[in-house]
Amino acid sequence: MANHHAFQQVVADLIREHHGKRVVSFEFEGKRYWLKQVEKLVGPMRLLKQNASEALNKEINVLTQLAKQGAPVPAIADVGEGYMVIEDAGKTIKDLLVNPQDMNWHFILNDAAVALAQLHSMQLAHGRPALRDISWQDGKVKFFDFEAHQQGKSILSQQVRDLLVFIHSLYRYIGPSNELINHAVWAYRTAGGELIWQKAKQFLASWQWLYYFAKPFRYVGGRDLKPVYWVLWHFRQRDNLAYRT
Numbered sequence: 001m002a003n004h005h006a007f008q009q010v011v012a013d014l015i016r017e018h019h020g021k022r023v024v025s026f027e028f029e030g031k032r033y034w035l036k037q038v039e040k041l042v043g044p045m046r047l048l049k050q051n052a053s054e055a056l057n058k059e060i061n062v063l064t065q066l067a068k069q070g071a072p073v074p075a076i077a078d079v080g081e082g083y084m085v086i087e088d089a090g091k092t093i094k095d096l097l098v099n100p101q102d103m104n105w106h107f108i109l110n111d112a113a114v115a116l117a118q119l120h121s122m123q124l125a126h127g128r129p130a131l132r133d134i135s136w137q138d139g140k141v142k143f144f145d146f147e148a149h150q151q152g153k154s155i156l157s158q159q160v161r162d163l164l165v166f167i168h169s170l171y172r173y174i175g176p177s178n179e180l181i182n183h184a185v186w187a188y189r190t191a192g193g194e195l196i197w198q199k200a201k202q203f204l205a206s207w208q209w210l211y212y213f214a215k216p217f218r219y220v221g222g223r224d225l226k227p228v229y230w231v232l233w234h235f236r237q238r239d240n241l242a243y244r245t
């Protein structure tokens, strides 16, 4: 960065102006950045304040480590007491869905799925890769808001969880029309995720009773429940060959 001191001045002003605001985006020398501050908790949650700043520190460590390993994460531009600044990674897929008509969803979702498979091939997991924490810009996918590493869980089971969260999020935001989703999951499998997909299928075998439970809610359930049915439905399709167009 050309002028680090001026940059820090801008950040200090922003923190004064938006103290405690979770994320603020701003521009500096023609580039966009995001200031993320420690989560501000109200009421009894304030007792957990220690955890909130720990969570941010953890996130800083995770982002630094993953960037070193070459994972697709936004670079950290600055850190300080109770905040970090990261480079803009473009719009999240959830944001892009607000104006879906002028985008090629086939490409975007495939790119995201392949990026997740690549992250997993690096023996990494995200923790909660929902569409609001995945960005897409000109074919480039970035992940942010990593949940802390889940202690005591094997990397494979964390990756299975990632895949299920991802598919759940696809059904949640894109709905039961499934051709795009089948294509995306197929892309995940062929980009190195096959073993994880098979494990997810095995894992869900013991949850198939939930399929019948969730069925009445498949069109009318809440925003989180409805997609549960479709995730189970997805894994019930015979071998899920995507290309049934």
Ligand SMILES: Nc1ncnc2c1ncn2[C@@H]1O[C@H](COP(=O)(O)OP(=O)(O)O)[C@@H](O)[C@H]1O
Pocket: 022, 023, 034, 036, 074, 086, 087, 088, 089, 090, 091, 092, 132, 133, 135, 144, 145
């Ligand atoms: N580097 C970034 N590039 C683009 N958008 C971002 C970036 N960082 C944060 N955002 C936006 O801000 C939102 C909240 O940031 P996030 O890190 O997910 O915080 P939280 O822990 O509160 O969910 C994201 O969902 C995204 O819309």
Ligand SMILES: [Mg+2]
Pocket: 132, 133, 145
């Ligand atoms: Mg988030």
